[in-house]
Amino acid sequence: MKLAALCLALALGALCPQAGASTLQLTQGGWDQGGPLTILFTGDDLDLSGSIDTAELTSFAASFQLDGGGIATFTLADLGVDGFSYASPADYFIKADGPLYSLYEIAFGGSAFGAVSDIASVLAITNEQLQTGDTSAVPEPGTALLVGLPLLWAGLRRRRSSYCGS
Numbered sequence: 001m002k003l004a005a006l007c008l009a010l011a012l013g014a015l016c017p018q019a020g021a022s023t024l025q026l027t028q029g030g031w032d033q034g035g036p037l038t039i040l041f042t043g044d045d046l047d048l049s050g051s052i053d054t055a056e057l058t059s060f061a062a063s064f065q066l067d068g069g070g071i072a073t074f075t076l077a078d079l080g081v082d083g084f085s086y087a088s089p090a091d092y093f094i095k096a097d098g099p100l101y102s103l104y105e106i107a108f109g110g111s112a113f114g115a116v117s118d119i120a121s122v123l124a125i126t127n128e129q130l131q132t133g134d135t136s137a138v139p140e141p142g143t144a145l146l147v148g149l150p151l152l153w154a155g156l157r158r159r160r161s162s163y164c165g166s
Contacts, residue, residue: 021042021043021044021058022042022043022044022052023040023041023042023059024039024040024041024042024086024132024133025038025039025040025132025133026038026039026040026089026130026131026132026133027039027130027131027133028105028114028126028128028129028130028131029126029128029131030126030127030128031114031116031124031125031126032124032125032126033067033123033124034064034065034066034067034068034116034123034124035064035065035124035126036064036065037062037063037064037103037105037114037116037126037130038062038063038064038133039060039061039062039094039130040059040060040061040062041057041059041060041061041084041086042057042058042059042060043056043057043058043059043086044056044058050087051085051086051087051091052084052085052086052087053082053084053085054079054080054081054082054083054084054085055081057076057079057084059076060074060075060076060079060084061073061074061075061076062074062094062096062103064101064103064116064124066116066123066124067123067124072098072100072101072103072116073098074096074098074101074103075098078096078097078098078103079094079095079096080095080097082095083095083096089107089129089130089131089132090107090108090110090112090129091107091108092105092106092107092130093105093106094106100118100119101116101117101118101123102115102116102117102118103115103116104116104117105130107129107130111127112126112127112128112129112130113125113126113127114126114127114128
């Protein structure tokens with residue numbers, strides 16, 4: 001009886017929504033010079049607004065292959081207070097100012113624009129949207145519980161019946 005109550009409590013907990021950080025890798029091609037741009041970030045939509053904003057990020061890294069060699073890199077410290085908002089590959093805003101280069105990305109309503117610049121001029125532009133990269137799926141804790149509980153229950157029943165049958 002106690003085991004059944006425990007299983008029921010765990011199953012109900014598994015059905016509740018699980019909040020957790022998401023890690024996304026994005027790439028963007030179509031640059032008139034250089035490229036591609038690669039972005040990797042981790043964040044959690046804590047305010048349930050439908051987007052991850054600067055304050056909700058735990059990590060951010062971007063790199064752009066410069067035409068003629070070299071790489072422009074950007075970190076979480078390069079984003080301003082309102083420098084990041086990501087809802088989907090078709091709805092985002094990113095503004096990062098590193099020590100040598102700046103990155104500006106925006107997409108909404110089916111249009112996109114990206115630019116990388118240095119202090120003096122724009123180095124590259126694109127009109128392509130960011131694309132999600134390959135990410136490995138990690139099951140949510142609730143999913144793991146829903147799959148694991150029946151196996152645990154079956155194992156305990158089998159163990160119990162083998163002791164009772166002896």
